[in-house]
Amino acid sequence: MHFYLSTLAGHRKGVLVLLAWSLLEGIPAFFGGKLVGSAVDRGFAAGRPLAGVLWLLAFATLAVVGALGQRQVFARLGSVVEPMRDALVARVVRGVLSDPTHRRTPDASAVAMITRHVEVVRDATAGVLVQARALLVTTIAALVGLATTAAALIWLVVLPIVAALVLFGFMLPSLAKRQRHAVMADESTAEASGAVLTGLRDVAACDAATEAYEDIARQVDRQAKATITVAWANSLRATVIAIGGFAPIALLVAFAPPLVSSGQLTTGAVLAAVVYLTNSVNPALHGLARTTGTVVMRLMVALKRLQEAAPRTGVEIGDEIPSGGDFALRDVTFGWSPEAVPVVRDLSLDLRPGDHLAVVGPSGIGKSTMAGLLTGLMPPDHGHVLFGGVPVHRVAPAVRHHAIALIPQETYLFTGTVRENLALLAPRATDEDLVEAVNKIGATPLLDRLGGLDAALGHGGEGLSAGEAQLLALARVYVTSASVVVLDEATSHLDPAAEARVERVFAQRGGVLVVIAHRLSSALRANRVLVMDGGRPLLGTHEHLLKTSALYGQLMLAWDPTHREETPLPKR
Numbered sequence: 001m002h003f004y005l006s007t008l009a010g011h012r013k014g015v016l017v018l019l020a021w022s023l024l025e026g027i028p029a030f031f032g033g034k035l036v037g038s039a040v041d042r043g044f045a046a047g048r049p050l051a052g053v054l055w056l057l058a059f060a061t062l063a064v065v066g067a068l069g070q071r072q073v074f075a076r077l078g079s080v081v082e083p084m085r086d087a088l089v090a091r092v093v094r095g096v097l098s099d100p101t102h103r104r105t106p107d108a109s110a111v112a113m114i115t116r117h118v119e120v121v122r123d124a125t126a127g128v129l130v131q132a133r134a135l136l137v138t139t140i141a142a143l144v145g146l147a148t149t150a151a152a153l154i155w156l157v158v159l160p161i162v163a164a165l166v167l168f169g170f171m172l173p174s175l176a177k178r179q180r181h182a183v184m185a186d187e188s189t190a191e192a193s194g195a196v197l198t199g200l201r202d203v204a205a206c207d208a209a210t211e212a213y214e215d216i217a218r219q220v221d222r223q224a225k226a227t228i229t230v231a232w233a234n235s236l237r238a239t240v241i242a243i244g245g246f247a248p249i250a251l252l253v254a255f256a257p258p259l260v261s262s263g264q265l266t267t268g269a270v271l272a273a274v275v276y277l278t279n280s281v282n283p284a285l286h287g288l289a290r291t292t293g294t295v296v297m298r299l300m301v302a303l304k305r306l307q308e309a310a311p312r313t314g315v316e317i318g319d320e321i322p323s324g325g326d327f328a329l330r331d332v333t334f335g336w337s338p339e340a341v342p343v344v345r346d347l348s349l350d351l352r353p354g355d356h357l358a359v360v361g362p363s364g365i366g367k368s369t370m371a372g373l374l375t376g377l378m379p380p381d382h383g384h385v386l387f388g389g390v391p392v393h394r395v396a397p398a399v400r401h402h403a404i405a406l407i408p409q410e411t412y413l414f415t416g417t418v419r420e421n422l423a424l425l426a427p428r429a430t431d432e433d434l435v436e437a438v439n440k441i442g443a444t445p446l447l448d449r450l451g452g453l454d455a456a457l458g459h460g461g462e463g464l465s466a467g468e469a470q471l472l473a474l475a476r477v478y479v480t481s482a483s484v485v486v487l488d489e490a491t492s493h494l495d496p497a498a499e500a501r502v503e504r505v506f507a508q509r510g511g512v513l514v515v516i517a518h519r520l521s522s523a524l525r526a527n528r529v530l531v532m533d534g535g536r537p538l539l540g541t542h543e544h545l546l547k548t549s550a551l552y553g554q555l556m557l558a559w560d561p562t563h564r565e566e567t568p569l570p571k572r
């Protein structure tokens with residue numbers, strides 16, 4: 001909004017010239033009633049029909065003068081809105097091309113979409129300048145004309161109009177809110193349908209057609225509800241304005257006859273008041289309702305879109321950009337519901353590139369929940385999970401998805417070639433990159449057996465063992481540029497040697513590696529271990545934890561009884 005107003009302010013002179021021409025447009029609105037009144041009082045009612053006709057001809061002439069003023073306004077409109085449009089285009093296109101978030105590729109389609117919004121802003125600005133300005137000029141001119149022609153009637157007219165305008169003013173915020181909801185619901189429906197359409201392959205591969213359908217249906221229902229609410233609000237708005245417009249005429253009809261009989265008003269003055277009301281004030285009020293309901297709303301929505309494209313303004317709350325690849329967890333507490341016992345409690349932890357953390361603990365204790373918190377899938381209830389200094393769940397999704405990779409235990413493979421499956425998260429990877437990743441992970445024999453990158457994979461990796469599917473999922477992430485990799489029991493179906501190799505190559509790859517341990521051997525390979533046992537998590541090296549954590553000792557013991565001799569278990 002600010003950059004729009006500042007762009008508009010740059011064309012102040014043009015706007016002032018436009019207003020000056022509007023005065024000409026206001027002349028018939030001011031004199032219209034007076035001339036019609038004179039035509040009656042001094043012409044037709046006084047038995048001088050020719051004079052009456054001449055007064056009416058004067059009215060017609062002024063209407064032509066008003067039309068000339070209107071013509072000038074339209075002619076000057078271009079000199080205000082066109083340079084403003086050019087300035088806006090220059091500004092937002094520069095914004096797209098130098099997008100500091102790098103969330104968007106500076107491509108032609110982004111520029112095209114944004115320039116479309118600029119066109120809407122241009123049209124809507126022209127609409128506001130034409131309509132709002134005309135409303136203001138004609139209403140003021142007509143009311144002043146009325147006050148000077150039929151002063152006795154002015155309160156009858158002004159009071160209902162002011163009451164309607166005040167009521168309308170009170171309704172505006174809720175009207176705007178409802179409109180915004182409707183627009184957002186509309187966008188959500190488009191987004192949900194777009195996501196399902198572009199992700200049809202994944203929907204089919206995950207057997208998620210019902211969920212996808214329900215998701216879209218939910219959005220459509222929301223949109224329908226929002227649209228109905230807007231319709232109700234609009235009908236209320238129209239009623240208020242209609243009452244504000246017609247009540248003065250009704251009051252006029254009711255109160256004018258006694259005033260005329262008592263000689264306080266002439267018939268011409270009453271007719272003049274009717275002309276002011278029906279010709280100028282009433283249409284102006286309806287125009288006001290229409291303009292705010294349509295043009296202003298369109299302007300607001302387009303401006304919001306543009307603001308997202310302007311330099312630096314694309315970064316909104318929920319769209320932050322991390323600086324660096326460090327993790328800092330501070331007093332993190334999370335429970336799956338407000339009533340539930342927290343699964344993660346008071347966890348503080350720092351992870352820097354090069355760190356290799358193993359997370360161990362009994363089943364169901366919260367290890368996967370911890371992975372969800374680290375990857376920003378859900379925010380903590382208390383405390384902070386900071387990635388590069390910003391809350392990880394608020395990192396711009398495109399940045400987060402690039403930087404952080406979570407490999408779950410359940411492998412996702414879809415119908416397509418091995419190449420398509422491997423390059424899912426790194427579409428620009430070359431065949432050499434893919435083959436190298438497969439080799440590092442230790443899956444070259446599998447790739448050969450399948451028949452290379454062109455080999456076809458069936459639905460859900462049909463025909464592959466669970467371990468083979470996991471190897472492909474691991475290679476898929478290895479080839480990405482993710483600087484944080486979280487393996488959530490992602491090697492559970494590999495044999496111990498294959499698992500050791502995978503963890504080693506991911507650790508050597510750089511960045512942060514977090515292994516939700518399936519076997520305790522993972523803890524021996526990590527340089528730090530986090531033990532979760534339902535209380536406050538413990539953090540330390542393997543050696544340190546053996547000495548300090550009874551649970552860790554028990555877990556080690558259960559996994560490898562030889563640890564009994566090495567480490568006497570301390571009392572907790």
Ligand SMILES: Nc1ncnc2c1ncn2[C@@H]1O[C@H](COP(=O)(O)OP(=O)(O)OP(=O)(O)O)[C@@H](O)[C@H]1O
Nearest residue numbers: 336337343361362363364365366367368369370489
């Ligand atoms: N989406 C969810 N909604 C509600 N509760 C959940 C959800 N996911 C997990 N939980 C609960 O949170 C607790 C921790 O689950 P989590 O999956 O994090 O444990 P885990 O240590 O990873 O278990 P495992 O080793 O068996 O995979 C469990 O009691 C689980 O029932």
